[in-house]
Structure formats: C-alpha cells, structure tokens
Amino acid sequence: MLRTTITFFALFLSFSLLQAQAYQDCAAAKEICKKQSYRFDKVGGEGADTKEADLIACFMNGANAGQAEENSTWIKFEVKSSGTLTFTITPLVSTHDYDFIVFKLPPDGNCAYKQIVRCMASGPTYRTERDGPCMGPTGLREGETDTSEDAGCSDPDDNAWLAPLRVKAGERYVILASNVTESGPGFTLNFGGSCQLGCEEKPVVAERPKPKPKVTPPPVAEKPAEKPVAEKPAPAKEPEVVVEVPPSPKKEKTDVLEGRKTTVKEEVKVKKREIILTLRDNQVEDGDVVSVFVDDQKVLKDIALKTTARQFKLTLPQGKNEFQITVFAESFGRREPNTATVTIFDGVNTQKIDLEAGRKAQESVKVIVE
Numbered sequence: 001m002l003r004t005t006i007t008f009f010a011l012f013l014s015f016s017l018l019q020a021q022a023y024q025d026c027a028a029a030k031e032i033c034k035k036q037s038y039r040f041d042k043v044g045g046e047g048a049d050t051k052e053a054d055l056i057a058c059f060m061n062g063a064n065a066g067q068a069e070e071n072s073t074w075i076k077f078e079v080k081s082s083g084t085l086t087f088t089i090t091p092l093v094s095t096h097d098y099d100f101i102v103f104k105l106p107p108d109g110n111c112a113y114k115q116i117v118r119c120m121a122s123g124p125t126y127r128t129e130r131d132g133p134c135m136g137p138t139g140l141r142e143g144e145t146d147t148s149e150d151a152g153c154s155d156p157d158d159n160a161w162l163a164p165l166r167v168k169a170g171e172r173y174v175i176l177a178s179n180v181t182e183s184g185p186g187f188t189l190n191f192g193g194s195c196q197l198g199c200e201e202k203p204v205v206a207e208r209p210k211p212k213p214k215v216t217p218p219p220v221a222e223k224p225a226e227k228p229v230a231e232k233p234a235p236a237k238e239p240e241v242v243v244e245v246p247p248s249p250k251k252e253k254t255d256v257l258e259g260r261k262t263t264v265k266e267e268v269k270v271k272k273r274e275i276i277l278t279l280r281d282n283q284v285e286d287g288d289v290v291s292v293f294v295d296d297q298k299v300l301k302d303i304a305l306k307t308t309a310r311q312f313k314l315t316l317p318q319g320k321n322e323f324q325i326t327v328f329a330e331s332f333g334r335r336e337p338n339t340a341t342v343t344i345f346d347g348v349n350t351q352k353i354d355l356e357a358g359r360k361a362q363e364s365v366k367v368i369v370e
C-alpha cells in the first residue's frame, strides 16, 4: 500500500498538471513542444466549435454517426527533426473508452485544412463492456501497421493501437483525444519515437561516422519521384497485409460500389492468382485514405496513402479469371479526387496504373489471370 502511494506520488510529480476542461477546440489546442508526459485531469464538453470533427470516416459506424469529438482535448505540436512518433493515451479511469484522431495541419496551422492521418474509434463491442481487447490504453506504437480502426472491435487488426507516424521536420500535427464514455476524469499522454518536437534539444540520434560530404539536392518533397518504386521488379519488403480474397457471390462486373459509379480504366494480365499490390499517393502526401475492392468485396480497409508505396498481398479466388480491382476513397486529402498509383506484381512483371477515386465516381483495373 505504501509503495503504491509513493509510486502514485512520484508519477503525480512527473506530470505537467494541466488545467481542467480546456483545449476543447483545435484552434485553442494545448501547444506542446516536448515528448514528455502530460496529464489532463478533467475533460467535458466539446468547446466553442462542436462541428470541427464531424463525418469522420472511422467513426461513421459508431453511436454518433461520424462525430469524433466527445469530451474532447486537442493537443498540437510542430516537428523539429524528422523521425517516428508514437504516443499512449491512458484513461485515468481504466474502464473509460478513449478514441483519437491525429490530423496533419498545413504549414500555417489553419485548423480548417487539417487532414486525418490516423483515426481510432475502436472500443467496446457492446455498450456495457468494460475490459474488451479494444479498451484500456490506446495510441500509436511500433509493430502496428493499421492506420484506422472503426467503432466496435470486430476487425482483425482491432486492438486500440495504430501504426507510428513518420514525421518530417517542420510539419505540424494536432491530436484530438475524446473520452467517449463520459465527462469527468481525463487521461495521461506520453510520447515516444525518434523524432523531436519544437523545443527539444539536439537530436538524440546515436553518433555515427560522418558521411562523406555530398552535395545534397534541394528537397523535392512536393513532387513524386521520377521513377517510382514500381520500376523494381521484385518487392523487397514483406507485404503489410496478406488477404485471401474469398470467392464473391456476384459474378457480373461491378458498375457501382457503395453508390459510386465505377469505370474500368485499364486491363492487366497476370500469370498468378497471388499478386502483390502496392498503393501510393501519386501527388503530395496529404491524408488520402482509401479502401480496395476486389469485385464487390472490400478486401483492404482504410489505407492511408503515402508517397512511398505500401504493399499488400492478395490471393485471387479460383473459379473465374477476371477480377475488378477498385480504389475507393474513404476520406479525401487536400485535393479531390484521390489519385492512387497502383502497381500489380505477379512474380514476373510489375504493372503500374494510376486510379482516380472521387465522391461520385472512381476507376478500377481489370485483372485477367492468364
């Protein structure tokens, strides 16, 4: 008991105690500049702007029809040096369900143009559940590969944890943490990862031998590389997700998916049913989130597009030789429509297609197994 008391006291001292019920709007977010522990004692309400996190994709199947802000706390920061970023939100009351969104802000920090980069809505499967696998501490951590979990706890990756962020110097982000259970006790927020925030001292990177002086070309972050990863014949890394596509009951081609017109843009021929699909944003990485359909089945869900390719392995079912692969926009980045560069590698050839996905229509690629 005494030891517990001392531990609590020590923990108490190490936190920055923060004021109750503040920071309820993005524009009034708590600004932080160090990866330390923060404690928000009390939460309640949604502040002056109660509509700033409405119609959020991963919250659409939840009780509030897409509204992510509930007993909210907004925390923002600027990245000083590039690297990974992880964090843990620990509810002060262990049975409380916390959800969060990480938004990327534009360079001027204008909240009106924030873009979702991580979306976490998972929690109890039924209302009164207290200790399910999606309850307890939540956040971003190493070893996770998903970037979004919707409400409930029913998908294979659902565990209240999402993949770390890879952040670059100068970028700004804002985290929205919501106590979905009730107003009252808040949470603690701890950060990790290799990046540095605004007022942290020199880089914590291990000393390395000095690289030979090189003329560094000017940064080309705004443009995709001339030769994308698609040119490489064989994928080097392990796919993030391996999907055995089940046979679809529907045989005819898919003209409409979730109310959006679908047009076949190109045909590619593959030699095997096992294919490696890569996806990347063909423009600036701006928060586009897509899903992938094979015919009328959603086989990859809530993939955040990056300018570096993300890899997935799909096994197409037996029983037919033509499949329609469609990129479906779950949320839009700064530009519409989303344009994804898709490559399909069948063990022999890599074929590259750019597919557009908009609010009313989208493109697909017909894959023919030879």
Ligand SMILES: [Ca+2]
Pocket (backbone or CB within 6 Å): 024, 025, 026, 046, 047, 048, 049, 050, 051, 052, 069, 072
């Ligand atoms: Ca608000």
Ligand SMILES: [Ca+2]
Pocket (backbone or CB within 6 Å): 097, 098, 099, 100, 120, 121, 122, 123, 134, 138, 160
């Ligand atoms: Ca949650």
Ligand SMILES: [Ca+2]
Pocket (backbone or CB within 6 Å): 144, 146, 149, 157, 158, 159, 160, 161, 162
């Ligand atoms: Ca997860």
